[in-house]
Amino acid sequence: MEQTVEIKSKITLKPSRFGKKYFVKTFGCQMNEHDSERVSGMFELDGMQKAESEDNADILFVNTCTIRENADDKLYGTLGQLKKWKSQSENRKLLVGGCAAQKDKNLVRDKAPWVDVVIGTHNLTNIINLLNQSEDWGPVTEIIDEIENLPTDAPSIRESEFSAWLTIQIGCNNSCTFCIVPSVRGPEISRRPVDIINEAKQLVNEGVKEITLLGQNVNSYGRDLKIDNKSRPYFTQLLEKLNDIKDLERIRFTSPHPKDFKEETIHAVKELEKVCNQIHVPLQSGSSSILSKMHRGYNKERFLDKVDMIRSILPDVSLTTDIIVGFPGETDSDFEDTMDVIRYAEFDSVYMFKFSPRPGTAAYNMHDQFIPKEIIDNRFDSLKITQTDISERRLKRFIGTEQLLLIEKISKKNDLIYSGKINSGQITHIAKDNLNLGDLIKVKITDSTPFFLKAEKV
Ligand code: SF4
Numbered sequence: 376m377e378q379t380v381e382i383k384s385k386i387t388l389k390p391s392r393f394g395k396k397y398f399v400k401t402f403g404c405q406m407n408e409h410d411s412e413r414v415s416g417m418f419e420l421d422g423m424q425k426a427e428s429e430d431n432a433d434i435l436f437v438n439t440c441t442i443r444e445n446a447d448d449k450l451y452g453t454l455g456q457l458k459k460w461k462s463q464s465e466n467r468k469l470l471v472g473g474c475a476a477q478k479d480k481n482l483v484r485d486k487a488p489w490v491d492v493v494i495g496t497h498n499l500t501n502i503i504n505l506l507n508q509s510e511d512w513g514p515v516t517e518i519i520d521e522i523e524n525l526p527t528d529a530p531s532i533r534e535s536e537f538s539a540w541l542t543i544q545i546g547c548n549n550s551c552t553f554c555i556v557p558s559v560r561g562p563e564i565s566r567r568p569v570d571i572i573n574e575a576k577q578l579v580n581e582g583v584k585e586i587t588l589l590g591q592n593v594n595s596y597g598r599d600l601k602i603d604n605k606s607r608p609y610f611t612q613l614l615e616k617l618n619d620i621k622d623l624e625r626i627r628f629t630s631p632h633p634k635d636f637k638e639e640t641i642h643a644v645k646e647l648e649k650v651c652n653q654i655h656v657p658l659q660s661g662s663s664s665i666l667s668k669m670h671r672g673y674n675k676e677r678f679l680d681k682v683d684m685i686r687s688i689l690p691d692v693s694l695t696t697d698i699i700v701g702f703p704g705e706t707d708s709d710f711e712d713t714m715d716v717i718r719y720a721e722f723d724s725v726y727m728f729k730f731s732p733r734p735g736t737a738a739y740n741m742h743d744q745f746i747p748k749e750i751i752d753n754r755f756d757s758l759k760i761t762q763t764d765i766s767e768r769r770l771k772r773f774i775g776t777e778q779l780l781l782i783e784k785i786s787k788k789n790d791l792i793y794s795g796k797i798n799s800g801q802i803t804h805i806a807k808d809n810l811n812l813g814d815l816i817k818v819k820i821t822d823s824t825p826f827f828l829k830a831e832k833v
Pocket residue numbers: 547548549550551554555556557591592632
């Protein structure tokens with residue numbers, strides 16, 4: 376019997392691919408991971424089942440990124456390797472989406488004509504229609520500049536049953552000179568609070584215990600919304616509403632922008648029992664002159680003021696950050712400023728990147744100031760050594776303490792071990808004995824490394 380499934384009355388899918396298998400390869404950030412969950416959801420509504428790997432898949436979706444080092448080379452390298460995959464069966468379909476597709480548009484099929492569907496970041500909910508079109512009429516590229524449907528309107532298949540991403544905002548109004556996001560994801564659009572609350576309740580009904588609010592700049596959430604023509608649903612108010620949801624246990628958020636971080640948000644982290652004791656503040660560089668070239672909207676002193684404000688309200692918060700090493704024009708003294716902030720702020724962990732020029736960004740054109748690779752490598756190594764020491768020291772503070780652990784998955788390295796997170800976000804491993812996925816249990820931390828904790832049940 377033919378089935379029709381309607382999703383929030385915006386798109387109608389005719390499940391037509393029963394028995395077919397799909398696989399999704401995701402590159403890049405949490406936003407891409409969450410988009411991939413949505414694509415998986417739409418594929419499953421269309422009757423497909425997830426394949427164990429691309430080798431036994433009929434439909435392969437590659438969700439691309441432009442942020443990481445050599446992302447363009449890696450994308451076209453990956454598509455080159457997939458030419459063979461595609462040629463092994465004429466029924467196979469290769470689909471490419473994500474930021475690189477949005478940026479390169481027709482170039483994707485010019486360079487890899489064996490790709491069947493190229494879809495942008497703004498029209499992901501149209502993926503099944505485009506797949507149908509490619510089967511009926513041949514390869515298709517559809518990239519649009521305006522958002523058609525929020526990708527949040529599509530169903531999703533999550534990696535974990537107990538923790539879920541929840542998009543509250545898409546796009547970004549900033550113009551950081553190293554970043555492609557504003558040009559491929561468009562300006563900020565906040566979802567209506569009522570839609571976010573309803574989705575959170577739905578996730579809780581499905582068994583989710585922890586949600587992570589997702590946006591490029593979450594603490595500017597709501598600036599584009601007007602409710603009753605007067606009040607704006609500021610981020611803190613959204614946290615308060617989510618905190619009231621029965622049976623939701625934990626709320627996290629990423630990524631806030633340091634320049635938009637308000638004191639009231641830090642008080643919300645302290646006072647709202649479900650909001651976790653963890654804050655990500657992406658520094659990028661500790662040098663005021665580099666921050667100005669990056670168009671970050673704050674300098675070293677203002678960033679340190681934010682750190683002081685956070686620590687004065689939340690002395691034991693887990694702080695994490697992002698650092699780009701070797702931005703064009705970065706001198707030894709600029710890098711020393713970054714190391715100063717790293718030593719002062721004592722982050723629990725740091726996501727470190729070596730600068731690599733992304734076509735389409737302002738920094739791509741700063742050729743005359745590019746830093747030689749050996750210098751970037753040396754600076755990166757010394758940052759890594761310093762931060763590993765700090766992380767090791769920071770994580771030791773948990774040894775001997777009791778914590779609540781949400782068990783999320785089986786460890787990839789040892790199937791006798793479960794892996795989850797404590798309230799402040801540290802990955803924690805525990806023996807499987809008599810425990811179940813989804814348990815939220817009291818544990819005692821027994822040991823630590825710079826990267827994770829070990830625990831036993833209390
Ligand atoms: S805030 Fe800057 S780095 Fe973050 S998404 Fe916007 S432009 Fe990119």
